[in-house]
Amino acid sequence: MTTPGFRPTHVVPPHGLPAWEAPDPARPTVPLDPLLPVQLVDRRGDWGYIRCANGWGAWVDGRLLVAVPDDPPAGGETDGIADPRPLLARVEQALADYRAAVEDLAAGGLDGEAFETRTEGLRIGLVVDGASMWLYDPQEGRWLYGDGRRLSTYATDRSVDGVDDGARASDRLVAPEGER
Structure with a gap:
């Protein structure tokens, strides 16, 4: 569930990020998943307080967060993905696969190890905010911004032409599969 607003x-960053309950290294909490969209709410020196789409918050090393553009990509800056529906169908399938694994686990048909095996490599990410959408494409290793008509890359977890992983999409765009 996404928190309103x-x-x-x-x-x-592409390799995940440790997190803390307070800006104190002695109080670690659950680490953050790679390429998780977050909202930076507060800064205290190098510490940054982030909030996730589900409302959960934590302190992180704010210097390591990858900024997304203030505004969605400009019209016409697409990555050859004119229609978001095929990627949305893959998100729906991944969610259905995960839901089925959870149901089997809850019913006792899977143990924890079998659940991990069944869900290994499954990655999805989706934030919907009115007409705006941020969508993770695991096949291309990138987060995309969509307005319902087209998608544009805004962050990637792959290196392209020697550029470091996690660079902002406004700094570089990733060519769609088949154009590399």
Whole structure:
């Protein structure tokens, strides 16, 4: 469930990020998943307080967050993905696969190890805010912004032409599969 008013300002770096309950290294909490969209709410020196789409918050090393553009990509800056529906269908299928695994686990048909095996490699991400959408494409390793008509890359977890992973899409765009 997405918290009303959630608008990502950053994504977690491609290799994940440790998190803390307070700006104190002695109080660790659950680490953040790679490329998770977050909202930077507060800063205290190098510490950044982030909030996730589900309302959960934590303190992180704010210097490591990857900023997303203040505004969605300009019209016409598409990555050859004119129609978001095929990617949305893959998200729906991944969610259905995960839901089925959870149901089997809850019914006792799977143990924890079998659940992990069944869901290994399954990655989805979706934030919908009115007409705006942020969608993770695991096949291309990137987060996309969509307005219902087209998608544009705004963060990627892959290196392209020697550029470091996690660069902002406004700094570089990733060519769609088949155009590399």
